[in-house]
Amino acid sequence: MNGKTIEERLSNYQEIRKNSKELYDTFNKVFSPALGQHVHFTSNGFNHLIYKNAKKERDKKTQILRFDLLERAKDVLERSTTYQEFEEEMEYTRVNRHGKYQSINLVVKYWGFVAIIDKFRIKVVVRQVGNSKAEFYSVIPAWITKQYRDLKVINNSTGKGLKDENDEEILKNATHSDDL
Known part of the structure; x- marks a missing residue:
């Protein structure tokens, strides 16, 4: 961050993204006391920081802001003993079944953790598709x-x-x- 604004850091976007990916890859998984299970930091979560959906990339300033919150997101998941939001819905979801991708209806659960860390109010979202593992899905400022x-x-x-x-x-x- 170095005290620069996001606009001043835009020219270094590729380096920021690369460093953020390297940091993200070190997380692997963390135990969430609130969920009573591990939350895995998969490529799906990192891709969601960059893309709104498969064909729409987020604004680069938004991406940098989310990258800046990654360390705090991990901290929230490790320290929170409760979650503030929960949603469960049926979604037509693309999943890998025995090496083949197929789209099926599955129950998808979302948990939202809202916390203030180092004077930043952030929201961390964890997602679980069907009976699969819980995965980090997103981090956003919660102003x-x-x-x-x-x-x-x-x-x-x-x-x-x-x-x-x-x-x-x-x-x-x-x-x-x-x-x-």
Whole structure:
């Protein structure tokens, strides 16, 4: 990071990506006390930091920001004893069955871990497809919640997740926003 902004570091994108991949590869797997199992750092997780989907690469600034959060993501998974979000759904998913890729419907589970580490509020997402191993899926800064999935969790949480007297008005405005 060296005190430079992401914009100043864009010219070194390839080197940052290479160094981040090398760091990521050292993680292999970590034990998550919250899940009671290991979370594996696979190529799927690293690819998700770079691509939104198979054909759409994320903005390079967004990638650098996510790369910067990798070390913290590992720390969150190792230290968290609870997860803040959980979602389970059926997805038509491409899987490798005995050396052949096929698309089938499977239950996919997502866990979200939100934590503040070194003054950074981040969200780490772990994904498990069917009965396979739990895998690191993503890390993002968790400054503002505007995604429907996040709002749904707030609405369903105990006490509606409200911390301040103005939060109810903010939440109402966010749920009626055009961004959703």
